[in-house]
Amino acid sequence: MTCGLEAALLACASGERSGLRIIYEQEAPRLLAMARRIVGQPDLAEDVLQDALLQIWKNARSFDPGRGSARGWLYTVVRNRANKLRRAQLRDIAVDDRILLEIFDSAPRLLEECVLRRQIDALEQKKRASIILAYVDGCSHREIAEELKVPVGTAKAWIRRGLVELRSEE
Numbered sequence: 001m002t003c004g005l006e007a008a009l010l011a012c013a014s015g016e017r018s019g020l021r022i023i024y025e026q027e028a029p030r031l032l033a034m035a036r037r038i039v040g041q042p043d044l045a046e047d048v049l050q051d052a053l054l055q056i057w058k059n060a061r062s063f064d065p066g067r068g069s070a071r072g073w074l075y076t077v078v079r080n081r082a083n084k085l086r087r088a089q090l091r092d093i094a095v096d097d098r099i100l101l102e103i104f105d106s107a108p109r110l111l112e113e114c115v116l117r118r119q120i121d122a123l124e125q126k127k128r129a130s131i132i133l134a135y136v137d138g139c140s141h142r143e144i145a146e147e148l149k150v151p152v153g154t155a156k157a158w159i160r161r162g163l164v165e166l167r168s169e170e
Helices: 002-013 017-039 042-062 070-093 097-106 108-113 115-122 125-135 141-148 152-168
Strands: none
Touching (some): 017 070, 115 152
């Protein structure tokens, strides 16, 4: 069956629509189930699968049988699309940093009593921004790096160092 998926992906890479049909027929129910587990909603999972199939069709040339199985590649595409949608949902729900600061500023008693706010305020701006992007906005390390225009390793280090500072203040 995996060889069939590999041939189907290679067919997609050559522009043959039959390859995408084979992938859909063989794997769609399981891919949809995985997307549903990640995003938590059947209708959104269907959107994820549709987007992923389009991405599979467009990017089939990047599949390299020497680097892994066709099934693994397909599931990675769907999982990444589902996680991207889930992060976007979390970002829509998450409180914007400016709004969070306004809430704190509008309640002086809360401001005085909130240890976490004082600790976060004490962090360097780059560490504070990294932590807020990661834990409030739900951004990945790569997204944080892009937002702050730094290498991924730098963004990871800022988050880690900021968390270490927050823990040391306990």
